[in-house]
Amino acid sequence: MISEIHAHEDPILTREEAIEILNTPDDQLDTLIERAGILRKKYKGNRVSIHILTNVRSGNCTQDCAYCAQSCRSDADIDTYKWVDDDKLYNDNDFVNKYHLSRHCIGLSGMGFTDADIEQLAGRIRKMKETGTHLCCSIGFLTEKQARMLKDAGLDRINHNLNSSRNYYSHICTTHTFDQRVENIHMLQRLGFEICSGGIIGMGESKEDVVDMLLELKEINPEALPINFLLPIPGTPLGDQDISGLTYEYGMKVLCLARLLVPQSDIRCAAGREVYFKGHEKELLSVVDSIFASGYLTAGGQGINDTIQTITDAGFTYEIESA
Numbered sequence: 229m230i231s232e233i234h235a236h237e238d239p240i241l242t243r244e245e246a247i248e249i250l251n252t253p254d255d256q257l258d259t260l261i262e263r264a265g266i267l268r269k270k271y272k273g274n275r276v277s278i279h280i281l282t283n284v285r286s287g288n289c290t291q292d293c294a295y296c297a298q299s300c301r302s303d304a305d306i307d308t309y310k311w312v313d314d315d316k317l318y319n320d321n322d323f324v325n326k327y328h329l330s331r332h333c334i335g336l337s338g339m340g341f342t343d344a345d346i347e348q349l350a351g352r353i354r355k356m357k358e359t360g361t362h363l364c365c366s367i368g369f370l371t372e373k374q375a376r377m378l379k380d381a382g383l384d385r386i387n388h389n390l391n392s393s394r395n396y397y398s399h400i401c402t403t404h405t406f407d408q409r410v411e412n413i414h415m416l417q418r419l420g421f422e423i424c425s426g427g428i429i430g431m432g433e434s435k436e437d438v439v440d441m442l443l444e445l446k447e448i449n450p451e452a453l454p455i456n457f458l459l460p461i462p463g464t465p466l467g468d469q470d471i472s473g474l475t476y477e478y479g480m481k482v483l484c485l486a487r488l489l490v491p492q493s494d495i496r497c498a499a500g501r502e503v504y505f506k507g508h509e510k511e512l513l514s515v516v517d518s519i520f521a522s523g524y525l526t527a528g529g530q531g532i533n534d535t536i537q538t539i540t541d542a543g544f545t546y547e548i549e550s551a
């Protein structure tokens with residue numbers, strides 16, 4: 229299959245061919261990485277963008293996503309708060325500007341919000357936009373009115389992940405549907421938001437499910453496509469999930485497929501990077517162009533200085549946008 233992918237053209241893969249990519253023999257992985265790397269260079273050059281996430285609201289979610297420490301099914305020991313301290317939020321925003329990070333991502337647990345909640349959030353967004361930060365908000369379902377309120381406040385991008393395939397979705401969440409997520413994203417796109425949308429690998433889904441999710445993401449064509457590799461959290465339904473299949477080789481095949489299918493998107497290796505790709509940073513960064521600097525909702529990440537070192541050691545530059 230890999231030999232049929234022409235080096236400098238964006239490949240058009242059928243579902244079967246995409247499944248074949250995930251079944252690439254390990255001794256052909258280097259060739260696959262090389263092919264995906266050509267597209268990465270073509271669209272993203274040699275740069276890696278770095279992100280930091282501030283959890284604005286944590287815990288007490290009404291939804292039952294099986295992987296999530298904040299869900300109503302989780303007994304995980306996490307901090308819960310309705311609004312993060314304003315000092316913390318604005319300090320993190322200053323940190324983004326100080327280190328010239330490309331974007332400030334803020335995450336809110338929960339799926340439904342009142343208009344009053346959204347107005348409070350919009351006020352904080354307006355304040356952070358005074359410093360010129362490019363802002364992304366990870367948030368649940370919004371009404372069109374609420375989405376417009378955030379757009380008017382200056383919010384640039386919204387993260388709303390698909391997480392898994394349509395077929396597998398009910399195995400990980402029963403309180404909302406895959407199609408609700410897709411419809412929410414389309415509404416946001418109509419309003420002009422940039423979209424960040426991706427998924428989680430390692431929740432018991434099949435390779436076909438991974439392919440179907442990526443094909444759906446290809447249709448959405450998000451500006452950023454984060455792939456998370458499950459870090460089972462004790463106290464969640466997936467706390468004891470068998471992750472023996474989450475090898476470096478399999479992870480790279482998934483990321484290469486994401487690059488081949490959605491080549492112009494920022495392909496981000498999000499949760500699980502330090503665990504599953506440790507020692508393989510050069511190969512990883514030759515395919516993905518985006519990583520988080522620290523903090524994946526409630527799981528800790530690698531610090532900023534270590535992250536910069538990792539990037540430069542691997543021969544890449546990190547992205548500096550004027551903030």
Ligand code: SF4
Pocket residue numbers: 289290291292293296297298299300336337338339368
């Ligand atoms: S992923 Fe989001 S919607 Fe699902 S339980 Fe966690 S906070 Fe709630």
